[in-house]
Amino acid sequence: MGLLHLHRQAAGPRILPLLLLLASFGKVQAGCTTAFTVTATPPPAGGFYSCGQTVTFCLTVSGWGVVNNNWLHGVVADFGPGWDMSTLVPGTPPATVGTSGGTWGWYPSVNGTSTSPDNTGAQGPGFFFDLDNNGNPGNNFGDYSTTGPWTFCWTISVLSPPACTPGTDVSVTFSVFSDSQTGSWGSGGCGSATLTTVPAQIGGGCPNAGNDNTLNICGNAPPAALFPLLGAAATGGTWTGPGGIASTGTYNPAVQLPGAYVYTIAASPGCPADQAVITVNEQTPVNAGADGTLSICSSSPPANLFGSLAGAMGGGIWTGPGGAPFNGSYDPAAQASGVYTYTVAGTAPCPNDQATVTVTEQLAPNAGTDGTLAICSNGAATALFPLLAGSTAGGTWTGPGGTPFNGTYDPAAQASGIYTYTVTGTAPCPNDQAI
Numbered sequence: 530m531g532l533l534h535l536h537r538q539a540a541g542p543r544i545l546p547l548l549l550l551l552a553s554f555g556k557v558q559a560g561c562t563t564a565f566t567v568t569a570t571p572p573p574a575g576g577f578y579s580c581g582q583t584v585t586f587c588l589t590v591s592g593w594g595v596v597n598n599n600w601l602h603g604v605v606a607d608f609g610p611g612w613d614m615s616t617l618v619p620g621t622p623p624a625t626v627g628t629s630g631g632t633w634g635w636y637p638s639v640n641g642t643s644t645s646p647d648n649t650g651a652q653g654p655g656f657f658f659d660l661d662n663n664g665n666p667g668n669n670f671g672d673y674s675t676t677g678p679w680t681f682c683w684t685i686s687v688l689s690p691p692a693c694t695p696g697t698d699v700s701v702t703f704s705v706f707s708d709s710q711t712g713s714w715g716s717g718g719c720g721s722a723t724l725t726t727v728p729a730q731i732g733g734g735c736p737n738a739g740n741d742n743t744l745n746i747c748g749n750a751p752p753a754a755l756f757p758l759l760g761a762a763a764t765g766g767t768w769t770g771p772g773g774i775a776s777t778g779t780y781n782p783a784v785q786l787p788g789a790y791v792y793t794i795a796a797s798p799g800c801p802a803d804q805a806v807i808t809v810n811e812q813t814p815v816n817a818g819a820d821g822t823l824s825i826c827s828s829s830p831p832a833n834l835f836g837s838l839a840g841a842m843g844g845g846i847w848t849g850p851g852g853a854p855f856n857g858s859y860d861p862a863a864q865a866s867g868v869y870t871y872t873v874a875g876t877a878p879c880p881n882d883q884a885t886v887t888v889t890e891q892l893a894p895n896a897g898t899d900g901t902l903a904i905c906s907n908g909a910a911t912a913l914f915p916l917l918a919g920s921t922a923g924g925t926w927t928g929p930g931g932t933p934f935n936g937t938y939d940p941a942a943q944a945s946g947i948y949t950y951t952v953t954g955t956a957p958c959p960n961d962q963a964i
Contacts, residue, residue, distance in 0.1 A: 560722025562705050564592030567725050575801040577732030580693035587682040588703045593675045597718035599707035600671030604681045605655035611697035611731045613688045620682030622656055627673030631660035642668045645709040647717030656681045671708035701727045736763035736794045738803040747879035749814040752781040755807045766794045780809055787811040815873040816842050817884035826958035828893035831860040834869055834886045845873035866890035894952035895921050896963035910939035917963045924952040
């Protein structure tokens, strides 16, 4: 260490112009520090940090004025009572700037061995320079440089509830030490070096606009209130919809457009404005059409049931009575009457849509198969009905020219010709005739 001491004596004192970059953070006692910057990411909003919020502070020392051959040796951050010290994570130590072979490191505590009256005793945790890399910066000198830059960072979180109390101090103070204070150099001169304070408090009196969220809604859904989606939001804010148009905070798919709906709590003394966004996504509903009916005759050709659903969209599936698969074409010869269901699958959050066609099938009348009667002019009266194979009773007869006829042919009273048997059909079935 004697050679190092001689080198330091040769260097002599250097006084550099004082350049302090404070970003309006607070009081400065520079010591040998001639230029520095402090950043807080994120900075306190209106002077406040919230419970549990994580912040990274970085101090960059870019100028060092050598007084009595004192070199930069240590940097410590002192955190206010509102910080959770168990969350403190130091950043990567800076690289050595000077020509020595020493290294910067993070140490829980360093106790200088200097006989200088500037010796501060134990300091830490913090960043300290170990010139001879012996693991004890307290018996070492600092980093031989006047220009830097040296950047030191700390990441830490505000206390979380219930320990987090609004108004609690969460300021940060940075102290910079020369090697006569925390190292082994015996000639003091830098003195106290509190560079800057980042003042802040734990917020709590400030209103909270809540959390961003999403509303997925179907285009035919009833109006939905947006405020409950914000979580623990304060009342009294205002809503704006897409394009900044004023909104009531209730989304009605029938009259409003999807997009970003912003809830804003206005700024007040000591409290910044706060906003939360509800993003509305609207899905087009499906339409299976209006329920319909089909009355069909048992003798009719197949009928497509889709035509009985007014306004229906394609792409759905059919099921028959009891849920049996169905192709959508009702064939009286193959299917039974009943309720046939058409289902169009919806895209979430829109549900499926269904419509039904109620099929009523009427039995077709049957007048039988045409027949003939050959009879002698002096033959006995003969009933014609038995000559119509398969006919159903209950019909009416007419004779040639449409004259009324009782169904029994008497050669002595009627003329030969065409006698017609008619069975009346129930709509939509037509009448049936045989001759």
